[in-house]
Amino acid sequence: MSVVDSAVERVADSPVVSKDDLPLLLVLPGLFVFLAFMLFPVLYLVYLSFTNAEPATLFQGKEQWVGLANYVTVLSDGQFWNSMGVTWLFVATSVALKVLVGLGIGLVVTGERVRGKRFMRALIIIPLGLPGIFTITIWRGIFSSAEFGLANQFLRMAGLDSVAWLSERWMAFLAYNVTEAWLAYPFMVIITVSALQDVSEELHEAAMIDGAGFFARFLHVTLPSIKRPVLFASILTAAASFQQFLIPYVFNQGGPSRTNELLIVYGYREAFRFQKYGEGAAIMLVAVAVIGVFMMLNVKKGQLADGVDDA
Amino acid sequence: MSVISDIVAELADDARAAAMAPVESVKDAKYTLEGIREGRVSPATVLKTAGITLGAAVVVALLLFPLYWVAVGAFSGTGASLYSSSGIRLWPADPTIEPFLWVIGDLIVPSYRISLGLGGYEVFLQTPELTFLDVSQYGVTETSEFKRFFANSLTVAIPTVLLAMCLIVPSAYALSRRQFIGRSKVLYGYVLFTQIGGGLGVALLIALYALFVQFGFNDSKLALSAYYAATAVPFNTWLLKTYMDGIPVSYEEAAMMDGAPSWKIVTEIILPLSKAGLATVFIFTFLTGWTEFVVAQTLLSTDNYTLPVGLYSLVGRYSIPWARFSAFALTFAAPIMLIYLFAQRYIEGGLSFGGMEG
Numbered sequence A: 001m002s003v004v005d006s007a008v009e010r011v012a013d014s015p016v017v018s019k020d021d022l023p024l025l026l027v028l029p030g031l032f033v034f035l036a037f038m039l040f041p042v043l044y045l046v047y048l049s050f051t052n053a054e055p056a057t058l059f060q061g062k063e064q065w066v067g068l069a070n071y072v073t074v075l076s077d078g079q080f081w082n083s084m085g086v087t088w089l090f091v092a093t094s095v096a097l098k099v100l101v102g103l104g105i106g107l108v109v110t111g112e113r114v115r116g117k118r119f120m121r122a123l124i125i126i127p128l129g130l131p132g133i134f135t136i137t138i139w140r141g142i143f144s145s146a147e148f149g150l151a152n153q154f155l156r157m158a159g160l161d162s163v164a165w166l167s168e169r170w171m172a173f174l175a176y177n178v179t180e181a182w183l184a185y186p187f188m189v190i191i192t193v194s195a196l197q198d199v200s201e202e203l204h205e206a207a208m209i210d211g212a213g214f215f216a217r218f219l220h221v222t223l224p225s226i227k228r229p230v231l232f233a234s235i236l237t238a239a240a241s242f243q244q245f246l247i248p249y250v251f252n253q254g255g256p257s258r259t260n261e262l263l264i265v266y267g268y269r270e271a272f273r274f275q276k277y278g279e280g281a282a283i284m285l286v287a288v289a290v291i292g293v294f295m296m297l298n299v300k301k302g303q304l305a306d307g308v309d310d311a
Numbered sequence B: 001m002s003v004i005s006d007i008v009a010e011l012a013d014d015a016r017a018a019a020m021a022p023v024e025s026v027k028d029a030k031y032t033l034e035g036i037r038e039g040r041v042s043p044a045t046v047l048k049t050a051g052i053t054l055g056a057a058v059v060v061a062l063l064l065f066p067l068y069w070v071a072v073g074a075f076s077g078t079g080a081s082l083y084s085s086s087g088i089r090l091w092p093a094d095p096t097i098e099p100f101l102w103v104i105g106d107l108i109v110p111s112y113r114i115s116l117g118l119g120g121y122e123v124f125l126q127t128p129e130l131t132f133l134d135v136s137q138y139g140v141t142e143t144s145e146f147k148r149f150f151a152n153s154l155t156v157a158i159p160t161v162l163l164a165m166c167l168i169v170p171s172a173y174a175l176s177r178r179q180f181i182g183r184s185k186v187l188y189g190y191v192l193f194t195q196i197g198g199g200l201g202v203a204l205l206i207a208l209y210a211l212f213v214q215f216g217f218n219d220s221k222l223a224l225s226a227y228y229a230a231t232a233v234p235f236n237t238w239l240l241k242t243y244m245d246g247i248p249v250s251y252e253e254a255a256m257m258d259g260a261p262s263w264k265i266v267t268e269i270i271l272p273l274s275k276a277g278l279a280t281v282f283i284f285t286f287l288t289g290w291t292e293f294v295v296a297q298t299l300l301s302t303d304n305y306t307l308p309v310g311l312y313s314l315v316g317r318y319s320i321p322w323a324r325f326s327a328f329a330l331t332f333a334a335p336i337m338l339i340y341l342f343a344q345r346y347i348e349g350g351l352s353f354g355g356m357e358g
Helices: A002-013 A022-037 A039-049 A069-075 A078-108 A117-124 A132-142 A150-157 A169-197 A201-209 A214-242 A246-252 A263-272 A277-310 B002-038 B043-074 B078-083 B098-104 B146-177 B183-196 B205-214 B221-245 B249-257 B262-273 B275-291 B294-299 B307-314 B322-351
Strands: B107-109 B113-118 B121-126 B130-133
Touching: A022 A039, A022 B146, A022 B183, A022 B221, A039 A277, A039 B205, A069 A277, A078 A169, A078 A214, A078 A263, A078 B043, A117 A169, A117 B043, A132 A150, A132 A169, A132 A246, A132 B043, A132 B307, A132 B322, A169 A214, A169 A246, A169 B043, A201 A214, A214 A277, A246 A263, A263 A277, A263 B205, A277 B205, B002 B043, B043 B322, B098 B146, B098 B322, B146 B183, B146 B221, B146 B262, B146 B275, B146 B307, B183 B221, B205 B294, B221 B275, B221 B294, B249 B262, B262 B275, B275 B322, B294 B307, B307 B322
Parallel strands: none
Antiparallel strands: B107 B130, B113 B121
């Protein structure tokens, strides 16, 4: 920042720049457009959540103020709590899977005996450049029950029966998890690899001299040194899991029979499938509030841990 | 243009390095063999290294297998992939490019008849029909709607880029070089949104849809572009601002000494020196419009579907064989992946907080 600030100061001190308010005009158009498409809809969403808006009433300007009725309906709806539960379960399982996969791959492509590590790393992060909708429709094909479905082909090769992945609740949930892990692993690998490269060689050598084996060294040297960045990445990726929409939506619309509707999918379907805009808005706001509190707690806790480490 | 020539030069370097890689590894292998013969290196160590490397290569191959599987599917004949007996194919049965022909369809510029009135005479000009690809020659009679989706995507992505650049470049310059009221507040807000606002899109969709309908904007590709440009503003402004921060102030001071007006300093110094940053922002904003799915799917009607929505509309349509679906998906995703891979170093240059190299 110091470079920037001095840059700003020196330019501002120069005789050429004299009008103080002029640069603001350069920023305002961007700010205005951004606020028009972001802040305004947020406010409107809050308003909608207090009305009985649905397409028939809303588009004729006849929606009515119903106070907290939508929130009461939503919070007393078993469907909502099912979604909330499934969403947190998905966060827990998918984050665990993502951390394990990321760590595993990270260890493989930093292994000291592995040749061609740079090449492998370049290959591994390819999925990062793919559009989400492409990846997710392809994974839907993998879990298809049709003949070409790759997952079932693997099962058949292993001598097992085929599974109707997307029409059984927990099989669909498993499919979500696998896909989410594949979507997120490049991010996890990048963070893990850069953390692993910072692990001190000296500590490893000292541990080796003391006769520590591979697993002992991993547990007592590697893990403590990479804990922080991996934790940070898990928090970010947990937020992504919580907001996951495309996977359930593309796979089976959160089915079968609404059992796997993650929170955002639930809000979307209440609004656009069942035409209850007011309730949908309330669900979305509850979801945003929950994720906001979750992130704030994590940031706070992260800072607390920082202080502890320093002490 | 020099951005492109730089990228080409880097690609040439990459290609050379890739071409030399086998030679290098043969040299390495020879050296190792000599070492074993002379007893400097123990064969067990070499075997261990080879085994572990092979294991790692298997892991990488398994991770990327879904992509390979899509490619195999896309090159398979329709009949073969639908009715194939069980078992995973590593090579397309009955390889064909028929699915891709179905995706792309005819590339024919029809002939136009232009008539000019020249003082009483009428002159007819008949442009020739240009046939680049006539798929009916290859036995493909019906084709996909790829071209229509592609045109729709272009008419969304191009205004997005234009509008976003107009909004982002001046803001980034002002935030990087000038001091004014609320500067730090705007910056803080943008960074905050970049960190936490990513998932807000779907949550806001209800309000956005209701607003668009009430303003009569639903199904308007231009309004959609404006929305994409708005969502692209915070991250890309911040990105370009950090990039511009890396340009030394001394250049501007020298120009000021010579009496150059500020607009000239911007066009002659700041913009040319931030070309890597500009290229990065260009690619990011373009891809925002090119790859976004949820909002486009909610706001647009069938006629205006962009490529991602078009791809989704094929999902679960049982009349579309898997081979054609994979070909469609690959034709959509492969160029994006290539742009990403080729521009990766450039993007990293733009992302690295104000490096002046390149």
